[in-house]
Structure formats: structure tokens, C-alpha cells
Amino acid sequence: MAAQDNYNLQQNEGGSVQAETAWKDSPFHVSGLTVAYHHKPVLWNVTYTAPKGELIGIIGPNGAGKSTFLKAALGLIPKLSGETTVFGKPVRKMMDKVAYVPQRNAVDWDFPATAVDVVMMGLYAKVGWFRWLGRRQRQEALKSLEAVGMTAFADRQIGQLSGGQQQRVFLARALAQDADVYLMDEPFAGVDAATEKAIIEVLRTLVKRGKTILVVHHDLESVTQYYSHVLLINGQHIASGPTAEAFTAENLQKAYGGRLASTQLEGLQSSAKEQE
Amino acid sequence: MEIFWQFDFPSILLGTLAALVCGLLGNFLVLRRQALMGDAISHVVLPGIVVGFLLSGGASALAMMLGAGVSAIFAVVLIEVIRRVGNVESGAAMGVVFTTMFAAGVVILEQTGTAGVHLDVEHALYGNLESAVWLEATGIESLFDPAALGALPHDIGVLAVVTVLVVGFILALFKELKLASFDALLAQSLGFSPRFLGFALIVMVAIASVAAFSAVGSILVIAMFICPAATARMLTDNMATQIKLSAVFAVLSGVLGYLLGAFGPLMFGSYMSVSAAGMIAVVAGFFQLIAMLFAPQYGVIPRRWRQKNDLSNGAASDDIPSVAL
Numbered sequence: 175m176a177a178q179d180n181y182n183l184q185q186n187e188g189g190s191v192q193a194e195t196a197w198k199d200s201p202f203h204v205s206g207l208t209v210a211y212h213h214k215p216v217l218w219n220v221t222y223t224a225p226k227g228e229l230i231g232i233i234g235p236n237g238a239g240k241s242t243f244l245k246a247a248l249g250l251i252p253k254l255s256g257e258t259t260v261f262g263k264p265v266r267k268m269m270d271k272v273a274y275v276p277q278r279n280a281v282d283w284d285f286p287a288t289a290v291d292v293v294m295m296g297l298y299a300k301v302g303w304f305r306w307l308g309r310r311q312r313q314e315a316l317k318s319l320e321a322v323g324m325t326a327f328a329d330r331q332i333g334q335l336s337g338g339q340q341q342r343v344f345l346a347r348a349l350a351q352d353a354d355v356y357l358m359d360e361p362f363a364g365v366d367a368a369t370e371k372a373i374i375e376v377l378r379t380l381v382k383r384g385k386t387i388l389v390v391h392h393d394l395e396s397v398t399q400y401y402s403h404v405l406l407i408n409g410q411h412i413a414s415g416p417t418a419e420a421f422t423a424e425n426l427q428k429a430y431g432g433r434l435a436s437t438q439l440e441g442l443q444s445s446a447k448e449q450e
Numbered sequence: 451m452e453i454f455w456q457f458d459f460p461s462i463l464l465g466t467l468a469a470l471v472c473g474l475l476g477n478f479l480v481l482r483r484q485a486l487m488g489d490a491i492s493h494v495v496l497p498g499i500v501v502g503f504l505l506s507g508g509a510s511a512l513a514m515m516l517g518a519g520v521s522a523i524f525a526v527v528l529i530e531v532i533r534r535v536g537n538v539e540s541g542a543a544m545g546v547v548f549t550t551m552f553a554a555g556v557v558i559l560e561q562t563g564t565a566g567v568h569l570d571v572e573h574a575l576y577g578n579l580e581s582a583v584w585l586e587a588t589g590i591e592s593l594f595d596p597a598a599l600g601a602l603p604h605d606i607g608v609l610a611v612v613t614v615l616v617v618g619f620i621l622a623l624f625k626e627l628k629l630a631s632f633d634a635l636l637a638q639s640l641g642f643s644p645r646f647l648g649f650a651l652i653v654m655v656a657i658a659s660v661a662a663f664s665a666v667g668s669i670l671v672i673a674m675f676i677c678p679a680a681t682a683r684m685l686t687d688n689m690a691t692q693i694k695l696s697a698v699f700a701v702l703s704g705v706l707g708y709l710l711g712a713f714g715p716l717m718f719g720s721y722m723s724v725s726a727a728g729m730i731a732v733v734a735g736f737f738q739l740i741a742m743l744f745a746p747q748y749g750v751i752p753r754r755w756r757q758k759n760d761l762s763n764g765a766a767s768d769d770i771p772s773v774a775l
Contacts, residue, residue, distance in 0.1 A: 212537070245635070248639055249638075250635050250638050250639060269639055269640065269641055272639065274635065274636065274639045276633065276635050276636065280633070280635060281632055281633045282481075282483075282632065285481060285631070285632045285689075286481070286683060286686065286687050286688060286689045286692050287628075287632060287687075287689060288687065288688070291689075292632070295628075295629050295632070295633065295636060295640075298625055298626075298629055298640055298642065299640040299641055299642075301625075303626065303642075304622050304623070304626075305625075306624070306625060307625065331687035347636075
């Protein structure tokens, strides 16, 4: 309903039919998302339309609500208002098209499961309620592990993997879900350089296949190198668009306030210019 | 031998089934870090059992079971409400709810004169395992005699049904429970509501603890929700294997615990036997201790041994040697 309202709003503002096609074709469209924890607003009226087939960085300072944005948009945590659509349909009906990768510390790594067990969880929805998984699903999961270079660790208990390896297992699980939209919460947090490179390679391959990927990202230095689009948030929508246009010193200043030194900003800007 | 079938066998069966149902469900409680939930549920059912007892005017098993079920669900909701409204961690919320409700149960028990009948506080703690008798039994052949089987204590029939229910529940929802226990957010995003699964699990825990409670008391119920699962966890990294192992430990505890309780003191020249339920819990705890010390991968002693070897070999092991549990 809210999506509909928002659509009307967009039409009134823009007065064009383009606004309609934009959100209906978007693999991930969020409108008017407001979230509060214990009466303290975390996100305020965030609207964002993700372009298809792009690698999108979600940027903002600590506590800006980046992770909350993903979780609330998917309906995984309660929200006060807002609607999410995937290709124009409500997200709850399109969950099989969406793969969500939580932060690594969101799960208990002492759990009695091996790497391939965890990847197979990505196939549960396809198998459905009550049914057990068999050899075919295991093969499928092994293929996903291979794609992230983790074949050798398939039968290792997950707690015995390094942080980078655990993150790769999570990525393999998302691959197994075979979605159109991938939402990743800080996949590069606490991983080694080799893993970071491996993950970004996999994400680029996915984008080439027309998938849309949104990544909560912390390291400002690598933004221009990794992402074709960015979404800057700090409690609210600050800016979004192609990295070259939206990832500007002005917008960063708005998002980070005084937390970013001006020398840092200059450095980032010059690296952005180089990318162009 | 006839005496064994008439007096010991029904008690062993009752204790073992109680250990088994609680032990199986305990796997999920332990993995979800909700081990205390078994404790909480087994306590909160007391006021329900007493009220069911009073309302039905006697020992109607069904009324007591219903009362227990209602108070279990009430407690689960109350814990959730306190956790959210009071903004406290779930362990604290459980602690508040189960002590209060158990105390309320004891107060009702003493104030209404039910104390002297069949329900008393000691019974609530240790159960009444030894009182199970099967007078129709003449020997092993009675196991195949429908008429004799029909005369088995009522509690055994109830627990047998609950055992089937629990095994069916785990077989049907193994993958869903595993997913929801490991990664609730993924479960939610895949359409396997972790809230529903968590609630279904607690309902099963409530049913199991109510069925086990009157036979073996709350101490054994609590021990069985934790010990077999925790022991099995030390021995495997595969969840299905863990569940099977926990069943083995639960059954072993039930049988060995009863035999030791009944005949152990005799070996030391005492004619008094000790509480079978208590002894079963002790045996379960003993298994846990052994596993913690000697489990090949996670046991303290093998780990020390490996570390020492690694050091003396001078080479760093390729495997990560120890895992924090």
C-alpha cells in the first residue's frame, strides 16, 4: 500500500511515466522505510531504488542504520513503516529471488555443522518444509563451495575455519540460493586480503550475469574501486547514484559530519577522479 | 525374575522413556543456548498440574496434563513479555518467571490440602519412579501379551505416545529446526519462521516435561534436557549424529541409573536403595564428565596431549589445535 502511495507521490513530483517503470523494474525498491529501536529512530523515511545489474555499496558511518536498512527492508526485523518491492512485487512474495548474507558474528560458529552443511541451508527453501536433503543437494552445495575456492574445507566444522573462510562459506550459501538480488552485510569485515579479493571477484561475476548486489561497506578507500553505484545513508537517505556522481566530498561530509577529516576527503576524491 | 518384571522393569522403562524424550529435545535447547528453558518449563508446569488436580477433583492425568500445558504456554508468553517490556536478557526473564510460578505452585499445593495426597514437594523434585509396578507380568513373555501390556502403568503409556510424538517432530522438522537454531535471520528470509519453530519446540518441551515430570520429577527432567545433548556434542560435529548419540546416552543413563540406584547400595552392604531418578541424573552427569575429559577432539586430556605433542615436535600443526567451546 505504501509502495503504491509512494509511486503516486513520485508521479506527482516527476509527473512522468518514467518514475513508474523505475521502481517496477527495480530488483530492489524501498520506499519510506522508518525503523526505531526502543522509540529511538534508526532510519527515517528512506527511499531507494536499486538499478539492476549493478554492484552497489551502502556507505555510512557507524550506527547510520546500514545493517538495519537491509534487515528491515527484508522484513526480518520490525519496522514502523515502509514497503519493499522486488521487480514491482512485495518482497515477502519474492523471497526466493533474494539472498541475504548476515554479518559473520550473527551466528554461533560452534554449531555442529560443516561448511557444506551451512551451504546446503541455502537450498532449504527450494526443498521445502519437512523434506530432507539428499546427495543431489550436497553436490549442488559443493559446486557453490568450489566457486569460492573452499572445496578443500567442505567437511570442516565451521568453527575451525578462519574468519575469511567463514565469510566465503556464507557467500557460497548465497550462491546456492541462486537469487537475483544479493544483500550482504559487511562481507569484508575481518577477512584477509585474499578473501576480500576472492569475494569481489565472485560478486563481479554475478553482476556480469545480471544479478544485483547491495553490500554494506565500511572501508571508504575501496569504494570507488569496488562499486558502480553507492547509497549513502546516515539515519536517512543522503545520496545515491553512480559512484562518480554520488560519492562526492560534499555528500560524504553530509553523511559523516565532522567525523571525516578534510584531508581524507580530498584523498578519496582524487582516487574517485582516477577511476573516472 | 518375576520380581524384576513386576517391579524393576516398569520403573526402568518409565525412567528411560522420560530420559529419552527430554534428552532428544535437549539437543535443540542446548544448541539454541536455551538450556535453561527446560529448567524453566519443568518448574512452571507445577501450578498448572496442581490446579488441574484440584479442578478435576483427583488424579485425572488428562486434567493435570492440560493444566501443565496451559501454564507452560502462559510462562513462555510471560517470559517473552518480560524480556521485551522489562528489556532484560532472556535468562533473567526465565529466572523470574519460573521461580515465581514454581513458588506459586508450592503455595497452592500446601494451602489446599492436596499436599498429603499424591502430590508433594518431594514428589515434584524426585518423582515417583519406584512406585511403577506391573503386577500382571510373569516374565519376558508378558511383553508379547496384549492383556498384560494393557496393565502397564498409565504413565508409561503416556510417555510412549510422547516419545513417538517427539521422534516424529524431530524427524519431520530436523532441517527447519537446525536452520532456525543456527541462523534465525536466514530461516526467516527463507520462509521458515524461526518464531513459529521456536514456539513449536517449546510446546514439545512442555509436553515432554509434563509427561516426564510426574514419573521422574523435575531434577531428572532438567538433567536430561542438558546432559545427554551436551555429552553428545563433545563427541561429534554432525548434528544428526549428535542427536543419535544423545539418545544412546539418555537410554544408558536410564537403565544404568536405575540399576545402580536400586542395587548399588546393596553392594555396599546397605539395604536402602537410593532415589532412582536422582541416580539416573547422576549417571548422566558422570557421562558428561567423562566426555569432557576424554572426548577425542574436544576432551581436556586429548587436547592437552596434542598441544604437548605439537610443542615437542616443534612444528605448528596445520589444523587449528583447539576450539573454544
